[in-house]
Amino acid sequence: MTSDMSFRNHVRDWLHGHVPAGWRESMTAATTEAFIAQQREWMKTLVGAGFATSHWGREWPGGGRPLAEQIIIAEEMARADAPRLLLYFISLYHAALTLMEWGTEEQKSRHLPAILQGEIWCQGFSEPNAGSDLASLRTRAERHGDNYIVNGQKIWSTLGQYADYCLLLVRTDSAGPKQAGITYLLMDTRSEGVVRRPLKQMTGDEEFAEIFLQDVKIPVGNRLGEENAGWRIAQTTLTSERGLTILELCERLYCARWRLLAAMGENDGIVQDDQFRREAVDVFVRIDALRALVGEMMIKLMAGKDIAGAASFVKLLYARVLRKFAALGERAGGSAHLLSGFTLGGGYETGNWAFDFMNSYQWTIAGGSNEVQRNIVAERVLGMPREKWQPT
Numbered sequence: 001m002t003s004d005m006s007f008r009n010h011v012r013d014w015l016h017g018h019v020p021a022g023w024r025e026s027m028t029a030a031t032t033e034a035f036i037a038q039q040r041e042w043m044k045t046l047v048g049a050g051f052a053t054s055h056w057g058r059e060w061p062g063g064g065r066p067l068a069e070q071i072i073i074a075e076e077m078a079r080a081d082a083p084r085l086l087l088y089f090i091s092l093y094h095a096a097l098t099l100m101e102w103g104t105e106e107q108k109s110r111h112l113p114a115i116l117q118g119e120i121w122c123q124g125f126s127e128p129n130a131g132s133d134l135a136s137l138r139t140r141a142e143r144h145g146d147n148y149i150v151n152g153q154k155i156w157s158t159l160g161q162y163a164d165y166c167l168l169l170v171r172t173d174s175a176g177p178k179q180a181g182i183t184y185l186l187m188d189t190r191s192e193g194v195v196r197r198p199l200k201q202m203t204g205d206e207e208f209a210e211i212f213l214q215d216v217k218i219p220v221g222n223r224l225g226e227e228n229a230g231w232r233i234a235q236t237t238l239t240s241e242r243g244l245t246i247l248e249l250c251e252r253l254y255c256a257r258w259r260l261l262a263a264m265g266e267n268d269g270i271v272q273d274d275q276f277r278r279e280a281v282d283v284f285v286r287i288d289a290l291r292a293l294v295g296e297m298m299i300k301l302m303a304g305k306d307i308a309g310a311a312s313f314v315k316l317l318y319a320r321v322l323r324k325f326a327a328l329g330e331r332a333g334g335s336a337h338l339l340s341g342f343t344l345g346g347g348y349e350t351g352n353w354a355f356d357f358m359n360s361y362q363w364t365i366a367g368g369s370n371e372v373q374r375n376i377v378a379e380r381v382l383g384m385p386r387e388k389w390q391p392t
């Protein structure tokens with residue numbers, strides 16, 4: 001047995017004994033408080049077992065694992081249908097890895113142990129007029145002695161209403177190229193002048209917050225890197241999870257095929273409908289193809305190659321296949337679920353088809369919209385010329 005295989009067995013056995021039985025059902029129609037309690041408990045369990053921070057350095061629980069083992073953990077989490085750490089995702093990847101690369105010793109020792117204890121982070125990058133074109137951001141920070149005074153607005157901050165800290169991009173210089181005047185700050189979300197408003201989605205969920213900042217005082221000691229050097233640091237944040245999330249999501253989608261088959265089995269009309277069956281087979285084949293592409297991308301990553309173009313391609317296909325898959329589930333499962341109440345989830349994961357179908361649309365925007373991914377594929381994979389996009 002290879003060491004990879006014995007590690008896989010170890011992870012699998014551990015998950016078998018620790019994934020809370022019936023967690024999905026207990027989260028359906030659960031309150032926000034119940035969701036947070038579930039996330040906190042699962043985070044504590046994973047940190048204790050060394051599976052939450054395998055991508056951190058050796059000095060951390062379970063840290064310093066080779067990429068191959070990190071991949072195994074992600075795959076096995078998906079196969080065991082373990083809850084995802086939605087509330088701590090930004091903390092464990094975006095915040096932690098950006099701090100590790102760019103933080104001072106003081107910043108690292110203040111926040112990294114706190115993250116393991118459950119400190120929640122959000123990402124305050126997007127603004128109402130700065131999403132795909134992030135460098136256009138206008139939230140302004142002015143230096144006054146040992147503090148920055150910050151004014152502006154952030155939007156679409158995932159679970160930002162629960163966060164203790166925010167990774168905040170601000171403008172400190174308006175002259176010159178827009179990328180060159182951005183600074184990266186670590187903001188305590190309880191600072192005076194910070195107002196967070198949850199945003200209600202069509203699912204009824206409130207998965208995002210908008211964050212209003214009025215004369216918020218942020219100590220200069222909370223700056224990451226140099227003033228006006230924030231753009232480069234933000235690239236670390238944006239690429240921090242290195243394809244592992246999409247790997248896990250694709251694996252979850254692969255495993256969720258059984259749920260679709262079960263829904264079909266319970267619906268006589270659907271199971272005898274040739275057209276429906278053809279569409280289902282088409283989606284299953286696409287899921288297989290997606291997994292093969294992810295596998296190829298991971299091999300490239302392990303060989304130290306650039307995966308930016310491949311990651312865009314995979315993300316683009318994932319968004320399309322997921323939407324189709326959730327739509328089939330919704331047709332097979334019917335709209336009865338609409339009455340059963342929703343839970344916080346993310347694509348096909350709640351077991352509630354109506355919710356999952358509505359929620360699947362988020363993947364066409366999150367982490368860069370489909371159109372932006374197509375641009376990247378065109379330029380980086382196909383080598384097509386770069387043209388400036390103009391709204392029609």
Ligand SMILES: Cc1cc2nc3c(=O)[nH]c(=O)nc-3n(C[C@H](O)[C@H](O)[C@H](O)COP(=O)(O)OP(=O)(O)OC[C@H]3O[C@@H](n4cnc5c(N)ncnc54)[C@H](O)[C@@H]3O)c2cc1C
Nearest residue numbers: 123124125126131132156157158362365366369371372389
């Ligand atoms: C699930 C989810 C989670 C998110 N989490 C966070 C978070 O935690 N923190 C955070 O800061 N932000 C977050 N966002 C925001 C996200 O980064 C932005 O929504 C995204 O960058 C798109 O920006 P926008 O919404 O302003 O749309 P716009 O950039 O205004 O785009 C509008 C439309 O124009 C198209 N378009 C724009 N530029 C081009 C181009 N160059 N070529 C072709 N078409 C183009 C887009 O594809 C889109 O259809 C999240 C979004 C989602 C959906």
